[in-house]
Amino acid sequence: MKIGLLGLGNVAEGILSILKDNHKLLQARTGESFEVKSALVRNLEKAQEKAPSSLKLTAQASDILEDPKIDIVIEVMGGEEPALTYIKTALKNKKHVITANKAIIAQHRPELLKLAQENNVQLLFEASVAGGIPIIRTLTIGYAANHIHSLYGILNGTTNYILTNMEREEKEYPQILKNAQKLGFAEADPTMDISGLDAAYKLIILAGVAFHTTINLEDIYYEGIDNITLKDITYAKDLGYKIKLLAIGKTNPTIFKVHPTLIPISHPLAGIDNEFNAIFIDGNAVGESMLVGKGAGALPTGSAIVSDLIEIALTPKKQIPFIEDKTAKLSPIEKTYSQFYIRLTVADKVGTLEKITGLLSKQTISLSKLFQKEKTKNTAEIVMITHVVQESHMKTTIANLIVLPEIIEAPVVIRVGLEEPTA
Numbered sequence: 001m002k003i004g005l006l007g008l009g010n011v012a013e014g015i016l017s018i019l020k021d022n023h024k025l026l027q028a029r030t031g032e033s034f035e036v037k038s039a040l041v042r043n044l045e046k047a048q049e050k051a052p053s054s055l056k057l058t059a060q061a062s063d064i065l066e067d068p069k070i071d072i073v074i075e076v077m078g079g080e081e082p083a084l085t086y087i088k089t090a091l092k093n094k095k096h097v098i099t100a101n102k103a104i105i106a107q108h109r110p111e112l113l114k115l116a117q118e119n120n121v122q123l124l125f126e127a128s129v130a131g132g133i134p135i136i137r138t139l140t141i142g143y144a145a146n147h148i149h150s151l152y153g154i155l156n157g158t159t160n161y162i163l164t165n166m167e168r169e170e171k172e173y174p175q176i177l178k179n180a181q182k183l184g185f186a187e188a189d190p191t192m193d194i195s196g197l198d199a200a201y202k203l204i205i206l207a208g209v210a211f212h213t214t215i216n217l218e219d220i221y222y223e224g225i226d227n228i229t230l231k232d233i234t235y236a237k238d239l240g241y242k243i244k245l246l247a248i249g250k251t252n253p254t255i256f257k258v259h260p261t262l263i264p265i266s267h268p269l270a271g272i273d274n275e276f277n278a279i280f281i282d283g284n285a286v287g288e289s290m291l292v293g294k295g296a297g298a299l300p301t302g303s304a305i306v307s308d309l310i311e312i313a314l315t316p317k318k319q320i321p322f323i324e325d326k327t328a329k330l331s332p333i334e335k336t337y338s339q340f341y342i343r344l345t346v347a348d349k350v351g352t353l354e355k356i357t358g359l360l361s362k363q364t365i366s367l368s369k370l371f372q373k374e375k376t377k378n379t380a381e382i383v384m385i386t387h388v389v390q391e392s393h394m395k396t397t398i399a400n401l402i403v404l405p406e407i408i409e410a411p412v413v414i415r416v417g418l419e420e421p422t423a
């Protein structure tokens with residue numbers, strides 16, 4: 001099978017190395033040999049230095065997209081355009097397409113799958129979520145016999161690395177981010193990871209694959225980790241929790257959201273540290289299970305892409321069924337329920353605690369845990385974990401708390417636990 005690569009960066013290098021090192025194994029498993037014929041690059045001179053001599057380099061996408069000898073196009077250039085146009089052209093030209101591009105798959109999966117089906121080719125995107133973890137194939141084949149009730153994912157290695165090492169090294173977010181960038185666990189511009197957008201894209205893809213549900217990016221609530229402090233990580237630990245950036249997807253009610261979450265230390269997801277990703281799934285037949293692995297890196301991502309190549313090689317040439325997505329009516333974040341961790345810095349004087357608990361009970365919020373620490377001579381810190389409460393009640397309470405003269409700093413509020421009870 002002849003392959004054209006769009007892009008020759010980290011992931012492309014991983015693919016080339018797996019195809020070279022494991023070619024005998026791949027041939028034995030598929031009866032096919034895979035040959036990367038050409039690669040699209042921007043700068044031919046720069047690419048020449050790292051490309052194998054057998055690989056034809058081109059700066060013209062049409063040399064790949066219009067080449068009748070190429071069976072499979074692998075898009076590993078990233079970004080939205082021109083990658084999206086190239087993917088569409090490749091499908092229209094009856095080439096199978098493999099992509100690692102989460103932004104494109106999150107926003108265009110149904111139309112691209114339809115286009116693939118109309119042209120009787122495959123569009124595969126195992127590498128677009130959780131790198132080396134075969135989560136797409138697990139959901140589409142391994143757990144296809146199940147109705148999936150819920151999934152909880154640590155889907156972003158950068159933020160997981162940062163949160164893990166803030167706790168281990170007892171340092172604040174900016175210092176750990178710098179180290180992560182030095183070690184290659186964070187991009188020079190980490191905004192997409194830190195803001196929760198990267199995890200939101202991946203959750204949208206999983207919503208399509210696990211629940212056959214289309215979710216628009218503008219409808220999904222996501223929140224990043226840039227406000228998490230070492231202090232909150234430490235207090236959470238004292239209370240028996242770890243803070244993780246969690247992607248949550250479930251039905252009845254339909255909830256898809258991404259935010260930092262205090263996870264009980266006893267839960268398997270709490271043990272997923274550093275750059276590792278994990279997805280905890282509850283299916284009606286299989287029950288609870290968890291997949292763990294590396295969410296990024298040239299070889300783990302290359303492993304996922306080569307698994308897509310194998311799927312193409314093994315799929316008999318017949319029409320591939322296309323399942324139309326339904327459109328989800330998401331519960332707005334204000335209508336969802338959660339326990340909450342709240343940290344308040346307050347004036348250390350008589351009556352402050354009563355005022356605060358008074359405001360909480362006005363919104364029918366009761367407390368599961370509370371402790372107070374003296375911070376300086378005149379200020380104290382109050383840390384609370386509430387029982388389950390609707391988000392809208394919590395929002396009102398925080399708005400009422402902020403205006404109290406006794407509140408010295410903006411309250412820190414983080415959701416707690418994996419369950420989403422409805423009342």
Ligand SMILES: NC(=O)c1ccc[n+]([C@@H]2O[C@H](COP(=O)([O-])OP(=O)(O)OC[C@H]3O[C@@H](n4cnc5c(N)ncnc54)[C@H](OP(=O)(O)O)[C@@H]3O)[C@@H](O)[C@H]2O)c1
Nearest residue numbers: 007008009010011041042043076077078100101296297301
């Ligand atoms: N890295 C990972 O661990 C990982 C994990 C999962 C998914 N992914 C996804 O995989 C894709 C590739 O990631 P990567 O880390 O390999 O990126 P990368 O190292 O930046 O490589 C991208 C390559 O594409 C080329 N390119 C970009 N735009 C181009 C254009 N318009 N025309 C021609 N060539 C173009 C770049 O050329 P220049 O060098 O000239 O800019 C570079 O060679 C992205 O969609 C990413 O989100 C990556």
